[in-house]
Amino acid sequence: MSSVTVSILHSERIFPRTKQDSEETIALSLLDATTVNFAHTCSTWLCEAPETAAGPEFDLADHLRQSLRVALDAYPQWCGRINAITTLDGAAGPHTQRFGRVYVQYGTPQDPGVEFRVAETTTTLDTVCPALRAVDQPVWNRQEIPPEKFVPSTPLSNALQPDVLDDAGLFPPLLAIQLTNLACGGFILTVKIVHPLADIQSLVYFVKDWASVSRSILSNTPCPTLNPLFEPGLLDSLAAGDIDAVEPDMAIIQRAKSMPLHRYDWWASSPNSPWPVKVPEALAGKMLSPAGKPMPWSEWNITEPVSHYVVHLGIK
Structure with missing residues (x-):
């Protein structure tokens, strides 16, 4: 280097x-x-x-x-x-x-x-x-x-x-x-x-x-x-449903969950987490519905170094 x-x-x-x-x-x-x-x-x-x-x-x-x-x-x-x-x-x-x-x-x-x-x-x-x-x-x-x-x-x-x-x-x-x-x-x-x-x-x-x-x-x-x-x-004015509603619209949530996109709950505890999960003070001790799946830390090896290469492809 x-x-x-x-x-x-x-x-x-x-x-x-x-x-x-x-x-x-x-x-x-x-x-x-x-x-x-x-x-x-x-x-x-x-x-x-x-x-x-x-x-x-x-x-x-x-x-x-x-x-x-x-x-x-x-x-x-x-x-x-x-x-x-x-x-x-x-x-x-x-x-x-x-x-x-x-x-x-x-x-x-x-x-x-x-x-x-x-x-x-x-x-x-x-x-x-x-x-x-x-x-x-x-x-x-x-x-x-x-x-x-x-x-x-x-x-x-x-x-x-x-x-x-x-x-x-x-x-x-x-x-x-x-x-x-x-x-x-x-x-x-x-x-x-x-x-x-x-x-x-x-x-x-x-x-x-x-x-x-x-x-x-x-x-x-x-x-x-x-x-x-x-x-x-x-952007918010184009949101589906009533964005000011106190309770979420479950039909919209289910439709969103059906889309092919990973959604993880950043605050949910999960095994093998590399650092402690810190819940915001305002939410500490409250019973909340999960915002998504726990992060699948077992699938990742965060200790391995990451390389960065650019591969130039020729016409052949």
Whole structure:
């Protein structure tokens, strides 16, 4: 495995260019709430050196920083905080006020902003992603240079965990970005965000919006009007039955269970569990119907290392 050292040069929090007039609190969808403990949505772009037409004094990091501020005007919710309802007080109220539902709050003095990191490494683009890999390495070991080297290590907020202030007195962000400058003049851009706020499609849509702003600034043309859709309630409004009902509709549940999909109860105890099952405090000691089958830990060997290869298939 190659040894790659990535050095962090600068880290700061970025906010929208336009300040919010008022505080906003928006409930995320029921589907969003199920992804709180999912892995972060994350994507990495490997880029060649910028064209020299930008000028010898061109500062890529500053350009990305300034264009990011403009793009965030259309994504202010990504600069705020995410929280979850952890009590049963709203059990009989609207579905958005019940245990486990998640909401985003932004436009407050406590907004953490977006983490923006600038880093450098002595490696090159061809080392990270060889141009001839399909020929020279038909079975390409991706762990020779671990991709996570270029992912910002900044802890992101978790709606089910208390936010802890960092050394600068800031709350953990929802979105973190790292620009890693390479020795060849190229760069790697990695963006990661908490899953409840964006899946991979939403993340790529944001980066495309950011790129359109970047191109406008470089060409000295008016910035485009960005119109991303952020209406979590729209998804819930399409739910079958009465989503605000106190009791579930068993006909809908049985229909859902008939679909070919594994459903496991994350809180149900089961033999061979590699770690203790921690039931949320609000549900401790209560008799609840199982949300699914116990996790079949006996089928998994979590001690075995996981390899990561890319197999290039030829026309033959």
